[in-house]
Amino acid sequence: MPNTGNPTIPNMYSTPCCLRLRAISVAPFTLPILPPVVVVLDILGQRVLQPGSGNAPARLSGHAGSVMLPRRRRQGIAMTVNAEAIRSENDKKLSEALLNDPLVKKVNEQIAKAEEENPYTLRRRLLSTSVRLSPRMAPGLHKMAAECVEKLALDTPLELYAFPSPQYNAMCFKPEEGRLFVMFASSLLEGFDEGELRFVVGHELGHHAYRHHDVPIGYILRGNTRPDPRLALSLFTWSRYAEISADRAGAHCAHDLESVSRALFKLASGLSGSTIEFNLQDFLDQVDDMQVLDHKPGEGAPKEDWFSTHPFSPLRVKALVLFNESEFAGGKASQAELESGVRELMGLMEPSYLEGRTNAAEAMRRLLFAAAVLVANADGEMSEQEAEIFERFFGPGAVQEDWNIGAIEESLDDRMEQVSKLATEAQQIQILRDLCLVARAEGHTTPEERAVLKRLARGMGLGDSVVEQTLSASVELD
Incomplete structure (x- = not known):
């Protein structure tokens, strides 16, 4: 049973943090030292920093996720809709409900208090432990980031950073002092071309555009005040729909499904493409071998696919297929048809049997x-x-x-x-x-x-x- 004490906000002072991708067997790498109450949203899903003890590293934990693109290619689609219009309806509705939940409000109050007591610590630590990419150092990256900002109708100044890592990843931090910080793994910056990077940037900025940082899911589920089961289940469900929204934002910014598909292949495989000839059709054929009914957990499909807080790969693929077929991407399906199809897909992972009549x-x-x-x-x-x-x-x-x-x-x-x-x-x-x-x-x-x-x-x-x-x-x- 949840206790009645205040939620515990992790203390990250002088504690190095590592990112662990559980779907890939590799050693964790070191991220810059980060301050308290840092919430991170990355290309592989939302992460929250866990406190370390003494000199031991804290972990940045989460699940690896991969997204693949539809069979039909539409290059150069001019998508003129705004970011809010393409946001997942269930992401929006669940987020509104969660932000009105008493425990969520309580945790956010604790976070706000901690930020007041220790203001402006994130940027200072990023500047001292990672490399800020200025417009002169990375003009191409800044240009595409500016274009994504315009497409998503954002008005928050960006600072871009790089950190050394062999794992493809990127992450977005909760804004501080009016600035939004986006970090990129060195391997991703060197291994992705412009179109692929555009999807990654759009995905990260999508998390900010939809204010996904406002729901502190990690703090709630790890704090001393345990959520009741219904709230916990709502957090799981919302997190999955939040990833659907961020995926749409990335596709909206890229508007080049060939480039997006290559980016998703690289995120899923870790391959740069220099030794492997990418084939979209062969990549998509893999989806058929990952269907839910064809596998038992622990025997074929990765366990992370079953228990991740974001949708497992086949569902994200199919959700993007539906988005590609919708009016938002030049297709014929209406928004209502899109959302209905996505809800049906997500029902495979979150069955509504508590209210069902079957x-x-x-x-x-x-x-x-x-x-x-x-x-x-x-x-x-x-x-x-x-x-x-x-x-x-x-x-x-x-x-x-x-x-x-x-x-x-x-x-x-x-x-x-x-x-x-x-x-x-x-x-x-x-x-x-x-x-x-x-x-x-x-x-x-x-x-x-x-x-x-x-x-x-x-x-x-x-x-x-x-x-x-x-x-x-x-x-x-x-």
Whole structure:
């Protein structure tokens, strides 16, 4: 259960930070030393800096993400719409709701207070630990950044920086003193051509244009005040739609799908193209081998695809296909058709079974309820804190004193069998992830709780390792 204390804001004084891409097995590299309350949005998803202890490095954690482009190529499309018009509707709606949430407001107040006590520290540290790219040093980069600023109707002055790294990446920091800071890995600047860089710059500026920094997802999910399960799930969902918006901003700035597709290939593969001949069709054929129903987590598809706070690659591909077919990119589909198609795609990752009226949704709710009761009573009884968390998830009055735990346990196999018959693997994994969020709502899980979760995973044919991965992912958010 969340405690009633103030959220903890990480202290980053004199602490080096590393970026770890869990989808790629490489050693972490060192980023410039950064100040407190730094929220970073990068091309691979949102990151939040975790505090280190003593001289140990803090980690900049997150999930690697890749985006691929549609089969149909339209070069040089003149997209005249503004940035706000192409923003994902669900990103907008969920962001508005989250910013009105009491815990989100509380965390933002804590961040604002920390910034008042330690103003203007980010730029000072960037200047001392990385290389600022002046217009004379990087005229081409500044020119394309200015063009992206114009396309996205921004009015915040930019400062561009470079840091040494073999990993392709770029990131955008929350503005300070009226300036917006964008950083690029040295490998990305040297390995990407102008059109590819334009997409990257547009993606980063899109995060700023849509004020994604205003929702401090990492602080909320790592702080002492734990969010209730519904808020945690909303944060997961919003984060995915925020990436959809940033992808659209990048495509809007690039308006050259051939260049964008090459950029996404490089981000996904780490290859520069000097030794490999890129083929868009072959690259897109990979999507067919990454479909949700063709893989079980841990056997083929990367686990990060299932538990990332941004959409896994096939969904982002298909979302960009829909965008490319829409009126925003010269296609015929209306905005309503675009958003409806995207919601349908995202439903594979975030099934709305709690409110659904289908047989599958009903079976999923029955299993979720029974399994949550068993998790909460795994150590012999449901504590007061667990009862509060349970009712936050299932509604007031959901807790009963006369539950027949034995009967509920006996019914679990039948409930799992029904879900296995009626629900997709993605939906089954969603149930497991929801239960893991409930289990972690108090900040930890017990061996007994993990045993219930693993029984559920085995019953649906998912395997024990999925439980450990899900529990780990629930506290290692972008």
